[in-house]
Amino acid sequence: QVQLQESGPGLVKPSQTLSLTCTVSGVSISSGYYYWTWIRQPAGKGPEWIGRFYSSGSTDYNPSLQSRVTISLDRTKNQFSLNLYFVTAADTAVYYCGRVSTGDYTIDYWGQGTLVTVSS
Amino acid sequence: EIVLTQSPDFQSVTPKEKVTITCRASQNIGNSLHWYQQKPDQSPKVLIKYASQSISGVPSRFSGSGSGTDFTLTINSLEAEDAATYYCHQSSSLPLTFGGGTKVEIK
Numbered sequence: 001q002v003q004l005q006e007s008g009p010g011l012v013k014p015s016q017t018l019s020l021t022c023t024v025s026g027v028s029i030s031s032g033y034y035y036w037t038w039i040r041q042p043a044g045k046g047p048e049w050i051g052r053f054y055s056s057g058s059t060d061y062n063p064s065l066q067s068r069v070t071i072s073l074d075r076t077k078n079q080f081s082l083n084l085y086f087v088t089a090a091d092t093a094v095y096y097c098g099r100v101s102t103g104d105y106t107i108d109y110w111g112q113g114t115l116v117t118v119s120s
Numbered sequence: 121e122i123v124l125t126q127s128p129d130f131q132s133v134t135p136k137e138k139v140t141i142t143c144r145a146s147q148n149i150g151n152s153l154h155w156y157q158q159k160p161d162q163s164p165k166v167l168i169k170y171a172s173q174s175i176s177g178v179p180s181r182f183s184g185s186g187s188g189t190d191f192t193l194t195i196n197s198l199e200a201e202d203a204a205t206y207y208c209h210q211s212s213s214l215p216l217t218f219g220g221g222t223k224v225e226i227k
Contacts (some may be wrong), residue, residue, distance in 0.1 A: 046207055047164065049216040063121075063214040078202035096163060104170065106154050110163035 002026035004111040022097030035100040040093040124219035139195040143208035152212035
């Protein structure tokens with residue numbers, strides 16, 4: 001079955017780069033039927049969409065983060081990654097990776113989430 | 121950016137009661153509105169897509185309605201396992217956005 005799993009450091013210092021990887025199993029990230037997305041959720045708040053990557057290579061980012069974020073794919077490892085640069089305490093959140101079906105645009109599979117804390 | 125405003129923020133409900141949660145969009149999004157359920161320490165799970173379309177495997181007590189700017193999620197005959205926070209989410213335009221959530225507590 002389809003599974004997504006986030007991995008990466010749980011603690012990042014201010015002004016440094018937050019780097020996370022999502023390992024996908026059960027489906028190829030090269031499939032044209034899906035977008036691959038990152039979403040974050042600060043404690044006690046609603047989710048915030050970060051951005052998405054389509055298998056064609058196109059990307060879309062939240063304008064609020066666009067200047068600091070990149071999402072990329074590693075097709076050989078069936079993984080996709082998030083880099084968020086120049087982080088501050090406001091970037092502390094649980095980060096989720098997810099799959100979006102191009103058929104209905106719902107996030108039908110989510111990773112379990114990983115807490116990233118920005119602190120010195 | 122389309123802002124989604126949910127109400128109420130919190131609801132305490134007895135089992136078998138009916139629950140109604142509303143989501144208002146800051147502009148017309150047609151029916152591109154989806155509902156998610158998030159239990160503590162879990163990832164969100166999609167309940168309803170495109171305002172009113174059911175999702176395979178989701179209990180039939182969950183239903184949705186609305187279009188344009190006003191949407192409703194209804195839980196008929198609430199069960200203890202429905203204790204969770206519910207979010208609406210729009211896929212009409214970028215950036216994708218979510219509502220602030222409605223926490224449902226079982227009395």
